[in-house]
Amino acid sequence: MLVKQISVFLENKSGRLAEVTKILGENEINISALSIADTTDFGILRLIVNNPEKAEAALKDNGFTVSCTSVIAIGVSDQPGGLSVALDILDKESIGIEYMYAFVGRPGDEAYVILRVEEPDRAIEVLTKKDIKVLSSSAVYEL
Amino acid sequence: MKFWNPTYECMSREEMTRVQTERLINTVKKIYHNVPFYRDKMQKKGIEPGDIKSIDDLKNLPFTYKQDLRDTYPYGLFAVPLSEIVRIHASSGTTGRQTVVGYTRRDLDTWSEVMARTLTSAGGSKESFIQVAYGYGLFTGGLGTHYGAERIGASVIPISGGNTKRQLQIMKDFGTTLLACTPSYALYLAEEMEEAGIKKEDLKLKSGVFGAEPWSTNMRNEIEERLGIMAIDIYGLSEIIGPGVATECPCKCGLHIQEDHFIPEIIDPVTEEVLPPGTKGELVFSTVTKEGLPLIRYRTRDISSLNYEVCECGRTLVRMSKVTGRSDDMLIIRGVNVFPSQIESVLLEIGETAPHYLLIVDRIENLDSLEVWVEMTPNLFSDEVKRIEDIERKIRKEIESTLGINAKVKLVEPKSIERSEGKAKRVIDKRKL
Structure with a gap:
């Protein structure tokens, strides 16, 4: 159920993001979700792609610092309070969230959220138990 | 008062050579007999103390490098029993790599003397209020200036570095007439002063001695203009004594080296040959009155040149040009x-x-x-x-x-x-x- 996320170190200078997307495009890698954490001097680009291994290798070959992290992806109903139910479960279980980002699925009635949590395996367990839809990695890569 | 010690500061070249020769011979004898490091170095070169008969023989003596001080850390080059050492200073550096210097009571006296000459040269006197904004502590800047200021009988304000607001307050309220700090800090003070709405006319400041880092003529002009003072460049390094090795006079055309204590040479840093006056090269000092840590031909790595012409101010002391760079990668x-x-x-x-x-x-x-x-x-x-x-x-x-x-x-x-x-x-x- 764990999804592989690719993180890329980027200096805050123009053209760096374009360079990453160009490399991915040339390698026929499709991006399903992304987020950027930025500070004054640098940013961390986090990507969910259809082929994480290939993406990691392609970016490393082009001199980027890349790391691969396990995250989880959940589906929540795209309506007020949808996300709150899931986060409440994690909170009650004292599972900390390092960061998260959301994106909307294709049919439009479901929103997907990528969560980077302290204990991903236990998070999956408690969420599944409470009927929160946790997406399989293959499902996520195909989005 | 124009000079602190005219006997030495205005001594004829002939007389100075005689003083230096006598002191050099004594120093070489002392280090040969008391510092195994120097004895080994001299023996390797086949030199005995008796071979040094005048300052012309200085060029035959071995060099001392900063690395030598590190290799013999902490006290290996001291020439007196440690019980004779009354003060220890050290330069910054990673642990084990810092250079440690020690002073006997007489060394502190020498230091006070050369700093008294420096401060007098910058217009200081017993009427002065001297604000010492160099850091106090292991760094030699603060205490060296402090002792010199006391020696001339000035009122010393030992505020040390930092705390800019307080510096300005005190400068204004205590009536500071002479400021001692790094040139960049002097400019910073000027800026903060303008910010705080203090005008240079509100201050009694007349001059400043600025050193411990390289600075340009433009920077001098700016300091002089903004603080309304005469800005004097001073030079020193802890290995030789600290501040007080050389100072400008009001003519501001080179720094007079207190050469009755520290004999300068200019060498080619690569060939190690001694270069003639006026030629740019690496500045090398031999201390000839120090007891605690006498150093022979110490390689400063600072690039300068020497001028033996008598200065308009009346001092005969040789002048070194403003340091223009380094022969190593030190910043x-x-x-x-x-x-x-x-x-x-x-x-x-x-x-x-x-x-x-x-x-x-x-x-x-x-x-x-x-x-x-x-x-x-x-x-x-x-x-x-x-x-x-x-x-x-x-x-x-x-x-x-x-x-x-x-x-x-x-x-x-x-x-x-x-x-x-x-x-x-x-x-x-x-x-x-």
Whole structure:
């Protein structure tokens, strides 16, 4: 159920993001979700792609610092309070969230959220138990 | 008072040579018999104390390098029993690599004397209020200036470095007439003063002695204009004694070396040949009155030249030109000596592999700034911002604790720091000195 996320170190200078997307495009890698954490001097680009291994290798070959992290992806109903139910479960279980980002699925009635949590395996367990839809990695890569 | 000690400051060349010769012969005898390091060095060169008959023989003596002080850390080059040492100072550096200097009671007396000459030369007298804004402590700047100021009978304000608001308040309220600090700090004070709405006319400041870092003529003009004072360049290094080795006079055309205590030479740093007066080269000093730590032909790595013409001020003491650079890669940042290798060892301790880094030194609003660029490595990288910021913080803290200066640490992408064949370019110094 764990999804592989690719993180890329980027200096805050123009053209760096374009360079990453160009490399991915040339390698026929499709991006399903992304987020950027930025500070004054640098940013961390986090990507969910259809082929994480290939993406990691392609970016490393082009001199980027890349790391691969396990995250989880959940589906929540795209309506007020949808996300709150899931986060409440994690909170009650004292599972900390390092960061998260959301994106909307294709049919439009479901929103997907990528969560980077302290204990991903236990998070999956408690969420599944409470009927929160946790997406399989293959499902996520195909989005 | 124009001179503190006209006997020496205005001595004829002939007489000075006689004084230097006599003192050099004594010093060489002392180090040969009391410092095994020098005895070995001299024996290897086949020289005995008796071979040194005049200052012309100075060129035959071995050099002393900063590394020698490190290799014999902490007291290996001291020439007296440690019970005779009454003061110890040390220069900044990573642990075990700092240089330690020791003074006997007479050395402190000599130091007070040369600083008294320095302060007198800058217009100081017993009527003066001298604000010593050099750091007190292991650094020689604060206490060296302090003792000289007491020697001339001035009222000493030992405020030490930092706390700019308080510096200004005291300068105004206590009626400071002479300021001692680094030139960049003097400019910073000027700026803060304008900010605080204090006019130079509100102050009694007349002059300042500024040293411990290189500064340009433009910077002097700016300090003089903004503070309404005469700005005097002073030169010194802890290995020789601290501040007080040389000072400008009001003519501001070279720094008079207190050569009855410290004999200068200019050498070619590569061939080590002595160069004639007027030629630029590396400044080398032999101390001829020091007891605790007498050094012979100490390689300062500072680039300067010597001028033996008698100065308009009346002093006959030889003048060295403003230091224009270094013959090694040492940087002086806010008065602190920094070798790129020190930063490298900090980075090596943090990461697991040899890092690629670049030091960017600049002068922003008259204060030196140091930016350390470090290339990101897979070891250091994390998908979490706080982890990366922790690394930056850790590097910054390590640099601060080993070097004593604040640096801005910036992590950059791999391979973004220029690689060069042979010697890596580690430093970009944007300061216009």
